[in-house]
Amino acid sequence: MKAAVIVFPGSNCDRDVQVALAQAMARHAQKGGGGGTPTMVWHKDSDFEAVDLIVLPGGFSYGDYLRCGAMAAQSPVMKEVMRRAGKGVPVLGICNGFQILTEAGLLPGALVRNANLKFVCRDVTLRIETSQSLFTARYEAGAKIRVPVAHHDGNYIAADEDFERMEERGQIAFRYCAPDGTLTTAANPNGSARNVAGVFNETKTVLGLMPHPERLAEDALGGTDGRPLFDGLVEALS
Amino acid sequence: MTAPPPNIVAEHGLSGEEYERILDILGRAPNHLELGIFSVMWSEHCSYKSSKVWLKTLPTTAPWVIHGPGENAGAVDIGGGLAAIFKMESHNHPSFIEPYQGAATGVGGILRDVFTMGARPIANLNALRFGDPNHPKTRHLLAGVVAGIGGYGNCVGVPTVGGEVNFDPGYNGNILVNAMTVGIAPKDRIFTSQASGVGNSIVYTGSKTGRDGIHGATMASAEFGEGAEEKRPTVQVGDPFTEKLLIEACLELMATDAIVAIQDMGAAGLTSSSFEMASKGGLGVELDLDRVPCREDGMTPYEMMLSESQERMLMVLKPGREDLARGVFEKWDLDFAVIGRLTDTGRMVLRMHGETVGDLPIDPLAEAAPEYRRPYEDTPEAPAIAPSAVPAPDDTGAALRRLLGSPDLCSRRWIWEQYDHMVMADTVQRPGGDAAVVRIHGTTRALAITTDCTPRYCQAAPHLGGAQAVAEAWRNLTAVGARPLAVTDNLNFGNPERPAVMGQFAGCVQGIGEACRALEFPVVSGNVSLYNETNGKAIPPTAAIGGVGLIEDLERTADIALKAAGEALVLIGETRGHLGASLYLREVADRREGAPPPVDLAAERRNGDFVRGLIGAGTVTTCHDLSDGGLAVALAEMALAGDLGAQVTPPEDPALPPLHAWLFGEDQARYLVTVPTSEPVLEAARRAGVPAVRIGTTGGDALTLPGGQPIFVAELRAAHETWLPAYMGETPAD
Numbered sequence: 001m002k003a004a005v006i007v008f009p010g011s012n013c014d015r016d017v018q019v020a021l022a023q024a025m026a027r028h029a030q031k032g033g034g035g036g037t038p039t040m041v042w043h044k045d046s047d048f049e050a051v052d053l054i055v056l057p058g059g060f061s062y063g064d065y066l067r068c069g070a071m072a073a074q075s076p077v078m079k080e081v082m083r084r085a086g087k088g089v090p091v092l093g094i095c096n097g098f099q100i101l102t103e104a105g106l107l108p109g110a111l112v113r114n115a116n117l118k119f120v121c122r123d124v125t126l127r128i129e130t131s132q133s134l135f136t137a138r139y140e141a142g143a144k145i146r147v148p149v150a151h152h153d154g155n156y157i158a159a160d161e162d163f164e165r166m167e168e169r170g171q172i173a174f175r176y177c178a179p180d181g182t183l184t185t186a187a188n189p190n191g192s193a194r195n196v197a198g199v200f201n202e203t204k205t206v207l208g209l210m211p212h213p214e215r216l217a218e219d220a221l222g223g224t225d226g227r228p229l230f231d232g233l234v235e236a237l238s
Numbered sequence: 239m240t241a242p243p244p245n246i247v248a249e250h251g252l253s254g255e256e257y258e259r260i261l262d263i264l265g266r267a268p269n270h271l272e273l274g275i276f277s278v279m280w281s282e283h284c285s286y287k288s289s290k291v292w293l294k295t296l297p298t299t300a301p302w303v304i305h306g307p308g309e310n311a312g313a314v315d316i317g318g319g320l321a322a323i324f325k326m327e328s329h330n331h332p333s334f335i336e337p338y339q340g341a342a343t344g345v346g347g348i349l350r351d352v353f354t355m356g357a358r359p360i361a362n363l364n365a366l367r368f369g370d371p372n373h374p375k376t377r378h379l380l381a382g383v384v385a386g387i388g389g390y391g392n393c394v395g396v397p398t399v400g401g402e403v404n405f406d407p408g409y410n411g412n413i414l415v416n417a418m419t420v421g422i423a424p425k426d427r428i429f430t431s432q433a434s435g436v437g438n439s440i441v442y443t444g445s446k447t448g449r450d451g452i453h454g455a456t457m458a459s460a461e462f463g464e465g466a467e468e469k470r471p472t473v474q475v476g477d478p479f480t481e482k483l484l485i486e487a488c489l490e491l492m493a494t495d496a497i498v499a500i501q502d503m504g505a506a507g508l509t510s511s512s513f514e515m516a517s518k519g520g521l522g523v524e525l526d527l528d529r530v531p532c533r534e535d536g537m538t539p540y541e542m543m544l545s546e547s548q549e550r551m552l553m554v555l556k557p558g559r560e561d562l563a564r565g566v567f568e569k570w571d572l573d574f575a576v577i578g579r580l581t582d583t584g585r586m587v588l589r590m591h592g593e594t595v596g597d598l599p600i601d602p603l604a605e606a607a608p609e610y611r612r613p614y615e616d617t618p619e620a621p622a623i624a625p626s627a628v629p630a631p632d633d634t635g636a637a638l639r640r641l642l643g644s645p646d647l648c649s650r651r652w653i654w655e656q657y658d659h660m661v662m663a664d665t666v667q668r669p670g671g672d673a674a675v676v677r678i679h680g681t682t683r684a685l686a687i688t689t690d691c692t693p694r695y696c697q698a699a700p701h702l703g704g705a706q707a708v709a710e711a712w713r714n715l716t717a718v719g720a721r722p723l724a725v726t727d728n729l730n731f732g733n734p735e736r737p738a739v740m741g742q743f744a745g746c747v748q749g750i751g752e753a754c755r756a757l758e759f760p761v762v763s764g765n766v767s768l769y770n771e772t773n774g775k776a777i778p779p780t781a782a783i784g785g786v787g788l789i790e791d792l793e794r795t796a797d798i799a800l801k802a803a804g805e806a807l808v809l810i811g812e813t814r815g816h817l818g819a820s821l822y823l824r825e826v827a828d829r830r831e832g833a834p835p836p837v838d839l840a841a842e843r844r845n846g847d848f849v850r851g852l853i854g855a856g857t858v859t860t861c862h863d864l865s866d867g868g869l870a871v872a873l874a875e876m877a878l879a880g881d882l883g884a885q886v887t888p889p890e891d892p893a894l895p896p897l898h899a900w901l902f903g904e905d906q907a908r909y910l911v912t913v914p915t916s917e918p919v920l921e922a923a924r925r926a927g928v929p930a931v932r933i934g935t936t937g938g939d940a941l942t943l944p945g946g947q948p949i950f951v952a953e954l955r956a957a958h959e960t961w962l963p964a965y966m967g968e969t970p971a972d
Contacts, residue, residue: 010479012395016663058661060393063479116968119388121658150392150658212622215660220677220792222666 001025001238003038003053006081008072008100013058013155013214014040017094020214021055024230033238046076052237053090054081056097058150058212068111068153070097078104091206092238095151098198098208107201107208108166109158114151115191121150123223124189126197126211127177130170133204134236137166138228144181145225147211149189149197154210156192156199166199173207242273242890244772250277251460253353256608260404263602268545271540271588271596276603277487278453278506278544280515282768291767294745296761297754302723305760309430310502312352312762313423314723316788320678321425326365326418326728326784328767333415334462337382342390342476344417346548349394350502353485354551356429356492357421360662361676362391364417365689365728365782369410371645371965376405379413379851381966382758383463386476387417394485395476397665401676401689408697411462411772416728416765419832420687420839422453422678429492431501431511433519433554433580438498440512440523440578441560443567444484444550447508448533450474451546461733462772480549480572481610487570490553493875496559498565503550508744509543511552512578513586517604522583527590531573539595544583581625614740620698623832625899628823634870634901634946638824641867641902642874643957644825652962670879671798672863674818676931684789686720692866693778695834698819700742704781705837711785713863716846717854718786719795725754725784727764732776734768736922742779743768749837750781756839759785796853796861796911803937805860806916808883809869811845811908812929815899815944821866822902842907848928849909857913864908869933870901872910874941877951878958881940887930897945912936 003021007014022037029035041048062071065115078100085091085106093101114120123146128139139145152156158166162185166172174197178187183195190210198209213226242899249258260268260276268276278284286293298306304321304396311325329344345362352359353428364387369376391398396419451474491497499519501511510528516523527539532546555563560576567574581587586603588596631637641647654669667675667686673688690710696703715722727750732739752759770777789795817823818832820926852858860880864872888900895903913919916932921929940948 010393010482012393012482013663016661019663059395060479060482063393063477063482063851065479081764118385119392119656119658121660123393148660150660152392183321212660218663220666220682221660221663222668 001034001053001234002051003055004041004048004051005038005057006043006077008043008061008075009041010061010063011057013094013212017055017057017214019203020217020230022062024234025233028234028238041077043075043077046080048080053092053233054084054102056091057200058095058097060208061096061100066135069096071105072100073103082106088203090207092116092135093208094212094214095210098210101154101208107199108162109156109199111153112155112157113153114155119152121148121187122189123148124211125177125187126174126178127171127181129175132170133173133200135166136173136209136228137236138232142181144177144179144189146223147216149211149228151210154190154192156196158193163194169202171200171202172196173200174209199206242270244809250274251281252277256280261819262600264964269596271543272598274540274544275509275596275598278509279603282508284506285767287500287608288610288612288768290609294743296751298760298762300758300760302726303760304428305423306762307764308353312724312726313355313428314762315425318681319425321423321428321784322420323352323355324418324420324726324784324786325351325763326416326689326726326782327351327765328728328730329415329417330412330730330767330770333383334413336473337379338386338389339473339475341383341386343474343548344415345387345390345957346478347504348417348477348482349396349481350504352419352421353488354429354500354502354506355423355425356427358489359396359419359421360664361420361674361687362398362417362794363674363687363784364395364415365691366401366403366416366782367693368405369413370407377966383415383640383655384653389650390476390478392658394482395661397661398661398689399665399676400669400771403653404693406693406778408778411775412770412777414730414780415778416782418689418726420685426896427492429497429500431499431515431518433499433515433521435498436521436580436582437490437776438557438580439560439576440580440759441553441555441563442530442575442577443553443572443735445477445480445547446573447534447542447545448529448547449537449541449545452541461769465659474546474548476548483551483570483572484551487567487572491563491566491868494562496555498554498556500551500553503545503552507546513600513604515554516586516600517553522581522585522600523578524587524589525578527588529575529577531575539590565776565916585831585855612734612740613737613892614744615737616699616741617745620831621835623818625817625895626815628827628899630898631826632895634943635949638870638874638949639954639957641821641825643961644820645961646962647867647871649959650962651959652966656940666792667718667797673720675718675795677792682792684792686715686718686787686789686970687731688714689782689784690714691780691782693780696746696779698832698834700745700779701749702834703779704746705753706834707781707844708750708753708757708759709837710837710865711783712759713846715785715787716850717796717848717861717863720789722757722759722785722787724760724762725783725785727761727781729764730767730770730773730777730780730782732771738855739776746779746781751787753839757843766790787806794854794856796859798862798876798879799860800876800882800884800912800936801860803882805912805914805936806932807934807936808911808913808916808919808930809908810849810911810923810928810930813895813903813905813908814901815903816897816905817899817903820902820904835906837906845907845928847907848923848926849911852911852919857919860912862910864910865904867906868902869910870943874954876910878939878955881951882936883940883951884936885933885942886934886944888944889933901943914933946956
């Protein structure tokens with residue numbers, strides 16, 4: 001598998017996701033698959049090599065001084081990302097990457113300031129809403145996983161009719177939940193509508209999520225619940 | 239050039255005597271620009287004129303020290319061809335005036351000190367002191383400072399992994415914001431500010447220069463009176479996005495051979511950075527101020543030289559490397575301008591519009607700054623308080639809940655959840671333990687990092703308080719299994735012109751020096767913040783210590799969480815039940831008095847080395863140092879972290895202090911560990927001459943202390959987690 005991590009000025013989880021993917025590729029290589037390391041693509045590059053997966057990492061692209069992700073959505077590289085997404089190349093957007101994907105119109109809805117108006121960094125429990133996707137195939141539907149969030153603007157909103165369509169088509173990927181899987185207000189770190197933590201596009205080739213699976217993909221960091229997302233992608237795209 | 243009137247001299251914070259010295263050095267009266275330059279260079283903040291004589295007494299060397307004080311930050315060898323580079327610095331005055339920007343730019347400044355030396359920052363910490371929670375400004379200041387630290391650190395993508403917070407009415411008029419950054423660099427590629435090469439270009443990069451922060455350094459060198467808030471224009475505004483770009487651009491250029499010397503523009507901006515580089519290289523500089531990238535039109539040379547606009551760097555480049563450097567900075571959309579060159583004149587010559595607007599000799603100004611041996615008075619000795627002279631609580635459990643829920647001991651979750659403490663994906667131990675543990679990227683080794691100071695000890699007995707701060711930092715690093723390497727000190731005091739304050743300063747520095755020598759834990763960097771007083775009332779002396787240690791194998795560490803039921807709790811170190819200046823005395827008995835617990839540095843070292851050995855051997859994986867609130871609080875914190883209870887039985891010992899003193903005494907050099915079976919550890923302790931005793935067993939969902947009913951861990955958690963969010967006006971989510 002070949003993967004590209006897009007680096008915007010102000011991206012700061014680019015290395016983290018590169019490491020998590022490279023580790024997944026190394027695990028795949030041990031089982032006879034091809035290894036490798038994702039390449040970093042600079043935001044001013046309007047073209048880059050053909051890849052099987054494009055990742056928009058977390059961070060504060062352009063300082064998030066305008067609406068989060070709004071500037072990045074207009075950068076030269078995003079035209080190419082949108083073109084390839086249109087052709088079905090899988091795109092994963094984490095945190096700021098999710099914000100960029102909604103600003104670019106590749107995903108429905110929007111991410112606004114957290115309900116309590118504060119930055120929040122802590123582990124949350126996510127419920128896997130579907131295993132029927134490239135990204136979640138290695139999880140079981142209904143499973144609960146623990147991964148961290150770290151954001152100021154992760155409060156997901158969408159119009160009711162958008163939500164209905166998304167629910168119908170299984171476009172909700174993850175929801176914030178209590179450890180027993182129930183969708184409570186206390187388990188929702190940012191006030192997201194319907195406890196939504198991550199969504200797909202209609203073809204489920206684009207995923208955006210606020211939590212950071214790349215931060216809990218190693219035992220040394222206290223957990224590996226984020227790992228199946230990367231392992232599943234590498235396996236499916238190799 | 240016309241002589242400035244006396245009131246202008248005074249407004250620049252210069253004494254009559256200092257002004258006479260300027261006349262001697264120049265052989266004429268300074269013009270306004272030159273006076274401004276003298277003012278900032280000779281401010282307490284930049285010159286350390288009151289503190290230098292004492293700082294010189296600190297131990298600064300060890301075989302693993304690469305750079306001690308004098309550079310932007312200290313550097314120590316951590317093996318594998320790498321160096322840890324770190325420093326702690328205050329941003330107290332600006333944070334009181336404008337908490338968000340004051341704290342944010344404090345973080346920005348200390349980050350620059352570290353990456354200027356070629357290190358990628360890997361962790362931020364902060365030591366904060368606020369006033370009485372009931373003071374009308376405290377809530378606003380706490381909210382603003384925390385948001386500012388988070389706003390900056392989160393955006394630059396460096397995890398904020400630890401720190402400490404105290405509340406005390408002594409900080410009502412002067413809060414303390416001490417920020418620490420740790421970075422890692424290849425050991426053979428550390429950059430310094432020493433300029434060389436006559437004719438080499440002086441390059442400016444980063445943000446443009448604006449009119450913000452003019453005389454920030456001078457403001458930070460004076461007391462506050464009424465209307466301190468009117469000084470808001472001297473506070474700078476931070477731009478973490480530009481800082482992030484600057485980090486990446488500088489590290490990219492540092493990977494080439496283009497840079498001769500580099501210095502960030504911090505306090506006193508362009509003035510101090512250019513002076514420092516030239517002074518260290520024994521050279522002169524010529525700056526063409528027309529070329530300085532400015533945010534506004536019509537800025538005067540005075541404004542340009544004294545601006546403290548953030549996110550700016552000054553570099554000396556090798557000949558012919560200008561285009562390479564320009565390419566890197568333009569890639570990152572940063573300003574880049576060649577603004578001058580090095581000369582052999584030993585003078586700083588400033589030109590604008592074709593005219594010389596300032597001409598100063600560098601050495602006399604930078605090196606011959608005033609240095610004072612200010613008169614000092616030793617702090618009167620506080621009387622020791624016998625354990626029996628402090629009443630026992632009516633209910634041990636209630637006393638414990640009260641301590642755990644007190645402003646100084648309650649959970650800091652409300653704070654650290656606003657900091658991204660996991661970005662960079664190397665945070666192995668998150669906030670809430672004894673020390674943060676951050677992996678050295680791509681290895682199985684890690685750095686342990688902590689900040690410590692107990693201001694109430696420093697106030698009661700400065701010498702002992704200074705030593706205790708160092709000992710506690712050393713102990714916190716030891717408790718996670720790290721070998722302590724070195725410290726950075728951030729010394730916060732009142733007006734040094736008052737002998738009582740100078741006595742506190744001298745006492746703390748002597749205590750720090752003594753402990754650092756005994757523990758082989760040298761001071762490699764630091765910062766002094768004086769004049770922390772308002773209307774003549776000084777802050778409690780606060781000698782914050784930032785400690786860094788090395789963990790050779792991440793498989794051999796410990797944390798504070800109880801892990802399994804049925805394990806033995808072993809208390810290491812001697813317990814005499816010292817309650818003087820303790821939190822029990824203050825929070826439960828409502829008394830603020832007495833001598834702090836003695837610090838026995840030999841015992842500290844012996845006990846710590848023993849504990850580190852247990853962790854290194856894999857015998858112990860749960861360990862907590864005992865500090866504020868003593869044994870009972872440490873045990874409660876371990877129960878909370880592991881969500882597991884314990885039953886405690888005091889040892890049968892005729893010398894045992896009264897029960898409440900045994901539980902809440904703050905005797906030093908102690909650790910609480912758990913082991914599957916206690917006998918081998920007790921035997922090893924006997925052989926090592928280390929006091930150790932079994933005090934109980936883990937298990938259940940409650941903590942059972944002698945002389946009290948079991949307290950559910952859930953009950954302790956409620957006590958621990960409630961105060962801060964409630965104080966900040968948050969309602970618990972349903």
